[in-house]
Amino acid sequence: MQIAEAVSHGAISIMNAMATGRGAALGISLWTRARVTITDQAGTFKGRNLTEPDEDVSLIETTARKVFQRFKAHRRFGAQVETQSTIPAAVGLKSSSASSNAVTLASLKALKKKVSALETIKLGIDASLEAKVTLTGAFDDACACFFGGLIVANNVQRQILKRYRPNANFRVLIHVPNGKSYSGNVDPNDLNAIRPLIPTVQWQVLKGNYWLALTLNGLLYSAAFGYDASVTRAALVAGAVAAGLSGKGPATAAIVTTSRVKNVLDSWGSYSGKIIETSLNHETAHTVGIQS
Numbered sequence: 001m002q003i004a005e006a007v008s009h010g011a012i013s014i015m016n017a018m019a020t021g022r023g024a025a026l027g028i029s030l031w032t033r034a035r036v037t038i039t040d041q042a043g044t045f046k047g048r049n050l051t052e053p054d055e056d057v058s059l060i061e062t063t064a065r066k067v068f069q070r071f072k073a074h075r076r077f078g079a080q081v082e083t084q085s086t087i088p089a090a091v092g093l094k095s096s097s098a099s100s101n102a103v104t105l106a107s108l109k110a111l112k113k114k115v116s117a118l119e120t121i122k123l124g125i126d127a128s129l130e131a132k133v134t135l136t137g138a139f140d141d142a143c144a145c146f147f148g149g150l151i152v153a154n155n156v157q158r159q160i161l162k163r164y165r166p167n168a169n170f171r172v173l174i175h176v177p178n179g180k181s182y183s184g185n186v187d188p189n190d191l192n193a194i195r196p197l198i199p200t201v202q203w204q205v206l207k208g209n210y211w212l213a214l215t216l217n218g219l220l221y222s223a224a225f226g227y228d229a230s231v232t233r234a235a236l237v238a239g240a241v242a243a244g245l246s247g248k249g250p251a252t253a254a255i256v257t258t259s260r261v262k263n264v265l266d267s268w269g270s271y272s273g274k275i276i277e278t279s280l281n282h283e284t285a286h287t288v289g290i291q292s
Contacts (some may be wrong), residue, residue: 218244
């Protein structure tokens with residue numbers, strides 16, 4: 001029986017791709033770990049989320065099945081898939097992208113198969129689209145989770161447009177209010193009002209002004225989705241380099257110098273929910289073990 005494990009990290013939005021199909025995301029050090037165990041139950045894939053047992057497991061099951069089908073291994077084998085994670089699900093921190101990356105890598109390793117990094121990512125994206133957890137395929141998010149650093153991408157063409165390696169000394173503070181928001185439930189019509197403004201965000205990202213882009217993007221999508229941006233304003237007033245809604249929310253991420261961490265934390269003290277402190281990630285997704 002082959003067992004393999006893999007890890008992929010999370011990310012935050014620099015430019016949400018939902019409005020235009022072009023996006024940018026930045027890797028953070030929150031992580032998802034997947035374990036894939038090959039079984040002799042041909043074509044049967046069963047998933048378990050060990051961290052949030054009530055979350056839908058269709059994505060991790062679909063991802064493993066996609067990989068097995070890629071090599072026709074589903075005709076002889078099935079798999080048990082387990083994930084555990086420090087990334088809260090359905091709050092905008094790319095939990096689905098991290099999960100699909102980790103499951104794809106672990107499945108490949110369990111099967112003793114190799115494909116390129118980009119094909120690994122695309123297998124996970126195909127599974128995400130089939131499982132209906134994404135509107136655009138989230139190629140930008142998946143790449144940021146897989147490669148780390150900051151990725152600017154055309155999600156429609158699945159093409160990386162630019163990569164940056166921001167200063168790793170920044171801290172990332174994330175305010176996570178109570179409640180969740182699933183990408184598959186977003187109404188594209190909600191984005192009509194902000195769609196003409198997103199090219200300005202893209203222009204800033206491609207110029208290298210990615211912290212400004214993060215803030216502009218967050219304010220625009222907060223308006224589109226009807227979120228109160230007071231958490232963003234509080235962080236900026238307290239000295240954050242950038243702050244804004246991540247993904248479809250409801251989490252707000254702030255980029256903060258070490259000297260301003262306490263100020264921003266204090267500014268968020270009156271808001272309900274939880275606060276996560278983490279760092280930028282520049283580590284590539286990878287396997288962490290295999291056994292027979």
